[in-house]
Amino acid sequence: MNPTVVRPLRSRPVLWAMLALALGLPVHAQNAPAPATTAPGQVTNLEAVTVSGEQPGPGLWRVSKGDHVMWILGTLSPLPDRMQWKTDDVEQTIASSQEVLGPPSIALKPKTNFFGKLFLLPSLIGARKNPDGQKLQQVVPAPDYARWLTLKQQYLGNDRSIEDWRPIFAAVELYDKAIKRHGMTPSGGVKDAVRDLAKKHNVKFVTARYTMLVEQPRDAVKTFKSSPMDDRECFGRTLDTVERDLGRITERANAWATGDIDLLRSLPMNDQREACIAAVTEAGFAKQLGFSDVKQKADGIWMEAAEQALNSNAQTFAMLPMEELLSPRGLIARLKAKGYQVEAPDGSDAEGVAPVQP
Template sequence: MLRQLLINAIILATLTTYLVPVGNASAQSAPSDPDWNVTEVTVEKSLPGPALWKITKEDKVLWVLGVMPMQRTHWDMSRVKRLLDGAETLYLPPLSEGTISLSSTRLPEGQMLRDVISEKTYIRYRATARTFNIETKEDEQYQPFWAGQKMFQRIRLYNGISLNAVTEQVVDAAKARKVKVRRIALYDSSDTLAESTTFTTEQGEACLNYTLDSIDHLVPNRKRDAAAWARGDVDTLRARLAAAPKVTCGNNQSVRGNKARSDTLRAIEQALSGPRRNVMISSLSVLLMDDQLMHELSALGYKVIAPRSKPAP
């Protein structure tokens, strides 16, 4: 469970930061291509399944599927499976993993959470616990950041919100088709996790409030978000992501983001240099909200074709 908490901590802290950026490209006229003709037609109701982005250079093609933390849901995998048929590689987003001593995340002996955060934040923390029927007596022995992570873990599991269910399904489909699976990058986040144990009182409380904000944003809308993702309703998803709480926790977001951006750009270049098409899984927040890499892709001669929105009927 500690390892899962560590992964959750990293993912939660990067929900609105860089994972696999491709840009906020407007829809363009699709080139004549059998893959595109099947997936992008004028009758939107004939396009089941989540939105896909297409990156091209000359005759090379990379398809990108955006993912997000959401409630587990049934979705139409037919287009993704078809794109995996004959594909060379499935690229997975950068991942951060690390280790930390559990004892270092606890408060000093004799202190409890309510002793180190404001009354307002503690009342909010307890109200959230009551809403989801969570017992927090043991969790309140931990530093604010980690108390928040433990709460997030329980609420996520209780509400069926998955951080990687879609990725696991696509990986299984790729392996069944003998498609190579490659992680773009794996980062050691031990230093970031260790940093969390040195937060000041103010920093720790800010992290806890960010976690509570994320719970408030994610959980009440979990069914609607999953449905919008499954039908490719990018307008609804863009609005939801724009309303997501801004990261107020951690000091090295831009450094980690720049590293991931550089590694992803190299992966895109590699994917578009091979003889066959490739598929990539990306953070949906970056696909819909981040323009920074778009300029770099354009400078290298790549074209990004964004999907049309498919709102609910």
């Protein structure tokens, strides 16, 4: 069997992409370590090299009740760009399953027909820009802007158009370019590979998705474009990540690729994400449109689908973000609390605290 080569994320309209990105990120995470003291503009990343070639990826978590079992693959972002994921064991597990359950996801669906969607596209132009024509320099703290200029030159070059963008969009662009420069890719193609394997073996793929129907999409875009957003902390935390933490993120990506669960447990998972999630969910426009609790709703849909699969299928294959498997507040811990038996790839329990008793 051939290893799976990583593939990039597909592009999406900017407003929906940002909201889906921020709202869909896991929030059950460990606390990040306190950042080291660094002079403005000084980059302190440790040198780290991503693994390449054929790699096994992490082992599978086992959730069971009676003779019904669910095997769960932990996903992670970013991953090594030049890695080839060896999917032999995963493929055999999928082929022997009656169902593949995708991870919790969120979709924003405009309530309009095809032509309405077509005419909606022009209104998305400029959605990334700050309201009232403000420049990035005017909306972020001066020390952060000074750091931004250094990192922008390093990773983005002389692109002047980005100076019109909201801090959260500028932060995402910087982060994406930085991880690419360090040999990583946002998706790794893992979810697509699992979906393809399910299709290959004619196994039903179930999407655990919470879909938000946007009643007035043009009004929603208009509200978003004119509304303020407190995304300065997201911007600053992203600068911290790019300045200091790319070595740790590379180490985490390598740990996923090589299947080092102990190392994954020891490394923080949240980076700048919680601050960026809050920037979206706490914004006035998000509360008006009902975005504030969609993560919880998506998790609820996944839990319901997982329990149904465990009751109905002899064997199920599923995916969850790695932090949902490692956190004591994650979805795997919630299944354990409901009475399901949980075993990590190394034979420990859900949080890796104690060996599973025979």
